[in-house]
Amino acid sequence: MRIAALGPEGTFSHELAVKISGGSGVLLLPTIKRVFDEAESGRSLGLVPVENSDAGGVGETLDGLMDTGCRIIAEYYMQIRHNLASDGVTAGGCRVIYAHPQSHAQCSRFIEDLGIPVIHTASNADSAQLALKNSGSCAVTSLSAAKISGLEIISPDIQNSENNITRFVLISSDRGEPSGENYGVPEMAFTSGRKKCSIIVDPEIDRPGLLYSILGVFAGENINLTKIESRPSRRGIGSYVFFIDFEAECVEKLISSLKRIAKVKELGCYGREEV
Numbered sequence: 001m002r003i004a005a006l007g008p009e010g011t012f013s014h015e016l017a018v019k020i021s022g023g024s025g026v027l028l029l030p031t032i033k034r035v036f037d038e039a040e041s042g043r044s045l046g047l048v049p050v051e052n053s054d055a056g057g058v059g060e061t062l063d064g065l066m067d068t069g070c071r072i073i074a075e076y077y078m079q080i081r082h083n084l085a086s087d088g089v090t091a092g093g094c095r096v097i098y099a100h101p102q103s104h105a106q107c108s109r110f111i112e113d114l115g116i117p118v119i120h121t122a123s124n125a126d127s128a129q130l131a132l133k134n135s136g137s138c139a140v141t142s143l144s145a146a147k148i149s150g151l152e153i154i155s156p157d158i159q160n161s162e163n164n165i166t167r168f169v170l171i172s173s174d175r176g177e178p179s180g181e182n183y184g185v186p187e188m189a190f191t192s193g194r195k196k197c198s199i200i201v202d203p204e205i206d207r208p209g210l211l212y213s214i215l216g217v218f219a220g221e222n223i224n225l226t227k228i229e230s231r232p233s234r235r236g237i238g239s240y241v242f243f244i245d246f247e248a249e250c251v252e253k254l255i256s257s258l259k260r261i262a263k264v265k266e267l268g269c270y271g272r273e274e275v
């Protein structure tokens, strides 16, 4: 099945989608929201960045997981290396930098040291295209986006941390379990098994000990949490939902115990695919 991802050509999402699609086709869309809409329609699978080892959760993806019926069917880890690129301008001569907000956060130290204004863009590939169009500007971008736009790399490896990893998830509208056909993605082996599950827990009403009782369910079942992130529920200030990832094969008992405490949205159980 075709894979929809954030474009244009040269984004990290595009690079990864090409690697995993195994020739089944990649559809590039201008926003992560559009990738969710496409995946929810059932016409394509969607590939979206969900968190980064330095900058944390990707808000648009967390919103998509909250608002749509899409389920996670696989996860991927990608090493992210950022570069400062330009069309002939030196780092010292650069008057403005184009950067995607996630990339800005991942390269904050380098950008801070340059001390020039930053304009946020919709993707790393858009940053490269804008730097090409606007003289005296630079872009924080991927190697492939710089190459496509014909920009020169003036400072390589400008991310804050050497081990800068973004975790991506493959999403599908399919409410069922992965079929033997691997959703028509030949490269997807499902060999790593489905060892991780993701849920959104919405307590709806705040009370003392609420989070303690939610976490107690996991402790009682001896289940290891791999991530917990709170995010505004959008019902008003001080009201939150919790994105929880955990290692488990069988979730029925856990979910029914959690449902006695809070509203639970199941996002799927899946394995880590190697690229």
Ligand SMILES: O=C(O)C(=O)C[C@]1(C(=O)O)C=C[C@@H](O)C=C1
Binding pocket: 006, 010, 011, 012, 013, 014, 049, 052, 058, 080, 100, 102, 103, 122, 123, 124, 125, 142, 166
């Ligand atoms: O703009 C891109 O190249 C993307 O694929 C998006 C994205 C993200 O939103 O996290 C993907 C990986 C990196 O963490 C930086 C940007």
